Structures are given as C-alpha cells and as structure tokens.
Amino acid sequence: MAASATTFAIGATLTRADIPVLCADLAELVRGRVGGVVVCDVAHVVHPGVVTVEALARLRLTARRHGWRLAVAGAGPDLLELVRLLGLTDVLFEVGRQSEQREEACGVEEVVDGRDPPG
Incomplete structure (x- = not known):
C-alpha cells in the first residue's frame, strides 16, 4: 500500500505569531489519518527569513x-541559501539525495591548519 500524501501551503508573508496557528492547522489536517x-x-513565500x-x-x-x-516543495533560492547558512538543509529538506560534494551527511568537515605540528 502506497504512503498517503497531502499538501499544506504557507502564505506569502509569515510572522512568528503565525507559527502556532500553522502548526495547529497542520495537526488538524493529519490527526487521525x-x-x-x-x-x-x-x-508563495515572498521574503523568506529566520521566521520562515x-x-x-x-x-x-x-x-x-x-x-x-x-x-x-517550491523553495526558492533565497530560502534554500538561508537554510544552508543555518546548517539545516539535511533537517528540513529530503536527505535521500547524495550529499553535495561528497560531504559527510552531518555536515562536519575536518579542517587542517598547515601551522599545526603533524601527529
């Protein structure tokens, strides 16, 4: 049996006060299903920000x-970049695709300082 899918849209503008209402609307949509x-x-998000x-x-x-x-779905380049800058890409977007540039999935990269002694 295929998994159920439903769509939930976010409007053009969003304030922090809208978040509890959105969550309640989503809960009502999926509750009992x-x-x-x-x-x-x-x-439709016009100016994505940290609130988004x-x-x-x-x-x-x-x-x-x-x-x-x-x-x-439908994330524009500004939202994608903001999510990337906040380090939440793997959390908010589907992780099923391969990590960019073969980075570790958790986003941790080791940086070696040439001034550090070996060992």
Whole structure:
C-alpha cells in the first residue's frame, strides 16, 4: 500500500505569531489519518527569513508527532541559501539525495591548519 500524501501551503508573508496557528492547522489536517508525507508548499513565500525557517522546523516536528514526514516543495533560492547558512538543509529538506560534494551527511568537515605540528 502506497504512503498517503497531502499538501499544506504557507502564505506569502509569515510572522512568528503565525507559527502556532500553522502548526495547529497542520495537526488538524493529519490527526487521525494514517501517516504519510505532508508536502509543505513554500512557493508563495515572498521574503523568506529566520521566521520562515523556524516555521518549517516547527511544522516538521508537528508532522512527526502525528506520524507523518514533512517534505518542503517550491523553495526558492533565497530560502534554500538561508537554510544552508543555518546548517539545516539535511533537517528540513529530503536527505535521500547524495550529499553535495561528497560531504559527510552531518555536515562536519575536518579542517587542517598547515601551522599545526603533524601527529
């Protein structure tokens, strides 16, 4: 049996006060349904900021609490870059694809300082 999927859209503008309402709306949408994937459509977000990223993180937690996964769709370059800068790409976006430039999935890279003594 295929996993269930449903779509949940975020509007053009978002404030921190909107986050609890979005989470409650998502919980109402999935409550009592067999788990699957919530496709969170962010294509209409005009000026993504930290509040947008916070909303996505909280929506992801809400979905997980109800046995669902959250997949983000329609993210523009500004949102993608902001999520990358905050180090949350693997948390908020599907990790099923191979890590960029063969980095470790956790995003940790060892940096060697040429001034350090060997050993």
